[in-house]
Amino acid sequence: MVHYQFYLSLLLVLSITFISPRVSHKESLNIVNDMANEEMRDSENKYSILLPTYNELENLPIIIYLLTKYLDKSGYDYEIIVIDDGSPDGTLEAAKQLQNIYGKDKIILRPREKKLGLGTAYIHGIKHATGNFIIIMDADLSHHPKFISQFIEKQQSEDFDVVSGSRYIGSGGVFGWDFKRKLVSRGANFLTQLLLRPGASDLTGSFRLYKKDVLDKLIKSCVSKGYVFQMEMIIRARELNFTVGEVPITFVDRVYGESKLGGSEIVQFVRAMLYLFATT
Amino acid sequence: MTKLQEWLSGGGILFAIWFYLITSKDNNDFIRDNYELILYSPIIFIILFGLYAATIVLYRVYTFNDCEEAAVELQKEIVEAKEQLVKLGFKLQEKSK
Numbered sequence: 001m002v003h004y005q006f007y008l009s010l011l012l013v014l015s016i017t018f019i020s021p022r023v024s025h026k027e028s029l030n031i032v033n034d035m036a037n038e039e040m041r042d043s044e045n046k047y048s049i050l051l052p053t054y055n056e057l058e059n060l061p062i063i064i065y066l067l068t069k070y071l072d073k074s075g076y077d078y079e080i081i082v083i084d085d086g087s088p089d090g091t092l093e094a095a096k097q098l099q100n101i102y103g104k105d106k107i108i109l110r111p112r113e114k115k116l117g118l119g120t121a122y123i124h125g126i127k128h129a130t131g132n133f134i135i136i137m138d139a140d141l142s143h144h145p146k147f148i149s150q151f152i153e154k155q156q157s158e159d160f161d162v163v164s165g166s167r168y169i170g171s172g173g174v175f176g177w178d179f180k181r182k183l184v185s186r187g188a189n190f191l192t193q194l195l196l197r198p199g200a201s202d203l204t205g206s207f208r209l210y211k212k213d214v215l216d217k218l219i220k221s222c223v224s225k226g227y228v229f230q231m232e233m234i235i236r237a238r239e240l241n242f243t244v245g246e247v248p249i250t251f252v253d254r255v256y257g258e259s260k261l262g263g264s265e266i267v268q269f270v271r272a273m274l275y276l277f278a279t280t
Numbered sequence: 281m282t283k284l285q286e287w288l289s290g291g292g293i294l295f296a297i298w299f300y301l302i303t304s305k306d307n308n309d310f311i312r313d314n315y316e317l318i319l320y321s322p323i324i325f326i327i328l329f330g331l332y333a334a335t336i337v338l339y340r341v342y343t344f345n346d347c348e349e350a351a352v353e354l355q356k357e358i359v360e361a362k363e364q365l366v367k368l369g370f371k372l373q374e375k376s377k
Contacts (some may be wrong), residue, residue, distance in 0.1 A: 061370060065361040090373065101368045141354060173345025186340045190333060196283055250350035278284045 046077040047152065048131035048212075051139045052121040053082060057089045059140050064098050064107065067145045074149040080109045083124045085115040117225050126216055135209045140254050143207040143270050147249050151209040154245045160244035161214045164234060165207035165249035172202075172248030188269060195277050196235060200244050204233040204261075204269075207249055214242055228263070228272035235276050298322060 049067060053060055064080060071078045084092045092111050099107040110128050112121070126134060135151065137143040143165070151163045166172050168189060177185070192203055205229060211219070217240065222232045237244055281289075294300045301318050311318060362372060 055371060061365050061372065062358055065365055066357060080324075094373065095368055100345040101365075101370060131367050141358075144350065144354065168340075171345065173347040175347045175352075177344075177346075179341065182341045182344050183337070186344065190337050190340075195287075231373040250345070250347035252347065252351045252354050276283075278282060280282055 019202055045133060045152075046079070046131035046250045047071075047133045047209075048125070048126040049078060049148075050122060050127035050129070051080060051082050051136065051137065052055055052118060052125070053084045053087060053091050053095075053139045054115060055087045055089045055091060056139045057087070057091050060091055061098060063139050063141055063145070064102070067148075068106065070145045070148065074152075076149070076152060077131075079106060079108055079129070079130055079131060081110055081129060083121045083125050084109070084111045085121065086111065086113050086228050087200045118227075118229050119219055119222060119225065122215070126212065126219075129212065131184070132212050132214050133190055133209060134212050137207045137217075142251050142253055144250065144252070145206070147247060148209075150247045154247050155209055158243070158245060160245035161211050162218075162234070162237050163209040163245045163247060164202060165205050166200070166202035166246045167205060167249060167251045168201040169246060170248035172250060174251045174253065176253035184266070187280055188266075191232070192273055195273065196280070198234050199238050200234050200246060202246070203234050204228070205249070205251070206230045208233075218242075224272050224275070226268055228268050231272060232276060233270075235280055294322075 019047075024276070049065065051060075056063075060082070067078075067080055082095045084095060086092075087242075091110070095107070095109055099109060108128060110124060112124060122134075122136065124250050131156070133152075135148060137145075147165060151165070154160065155163045167174055174182070174185075189201075189203070192198065206227070208230075214237075218236050221236045222229060224232045234244065298318070298321065301311055302315070305315050317324075366372060
């Protein structure tokens with residue numbers, strides 16, 4: 001007797017799989033990138049650091065001091081682009097002072113009227129960036145500029161399209177997190193690794209280096225807002241077949257100001273994860 | 281194929297195998313002898329996987345690096361930065377609470 005139930009259910013499953021619409025994102029961009037990069041000599045590389053700020057009056061001078069200290073020492077060509085979203089605490093005035101000290105070629109100010117979100121801040125920054133690589137980091141001192149030279153070395157080692165800082169590998173880690181915060185972080189990370197298999201260990205981290213055209217492409221393919229935007233960027237990178245390298249980083253939770261992890265952040269995260277699970 | 285479709289097809293194949301096994305106990309001695317185990321195997325599997333997940337997550341929470349040196353180093357560098365910035369002519373402002 002033929003076990004028709006078995007074949008019937010198998011058929012059912014396969015039809016579900018193939019009937020559902022599929023969106024193909026095959027890109028020939030990689031080839032174009034490779035060609036552009038071969039022409040680019042090492043000495044011609046320039047790194048544009050984007051610093052979106054909102055009420056970072058106390059942190060901004062320190063992060064800029066540290067950036068210039070470590071980058072001058074490493075000898076890479078760089079510029080720092082400060083995108084202040086109309087902070088009421090006078091962050092922009094502090095940035096102007098810093099521009100006078102360090103020079104208009106090193107510190108570039110591209111303020112916006114009001115808070116408009118991270119994605120658009122990056123687009124705004126890229127428009128004015130003269131570097132061929134973009135580095136994104138938080139201005140609140142949780143990301144240390146000393147790691148930037150490791151990002152650059154990593155990128156050059158295998159010509160990665162994206163290099164992502166990770167708190168979850170090797171010598172990476174966090175400071176200032178209690179048990180609950182760690183549990184939420186590790187649990188969320190386990191779940192996303194299981195469901196999305198992103199090929200990168202730190203999805204919500206925001207300390208990353210991108211090739212400029214890759215970042216442009218990624219931002220345009222992203223739909224989410226807020227901090228989950230960082231997760232979508234890495235998932236889209238995998239979807240578009242960009243290569244992602246990783247560097248362990250330490251994350252020192254906000255020295256000044258308050259760190260946020262509330263119910264609404266968790267809801268946002270779960271929604272973004274399910275959305276990406278169903279669509280990518 | 282999206283991740284959801286991958287999970288549906290993987291789950292569907294396992295379901296098909298399981299469904300075939302529980303509906304053909306009349307033809308096979310092995311299935312008849314182990315019928316209960318096969319019937320409850322999906323639940324057993326989910327419980328075991330839950331235990332595995334909980335163990336992994338807890339292990340990673342306890343081995344999460346507390347970067348105390350990084351925090352100490354940063355505090356020193358904040359002091360250094362403030363001193364150097366004042367020397368460069370920067371007027372430090374404290375945030376008014």
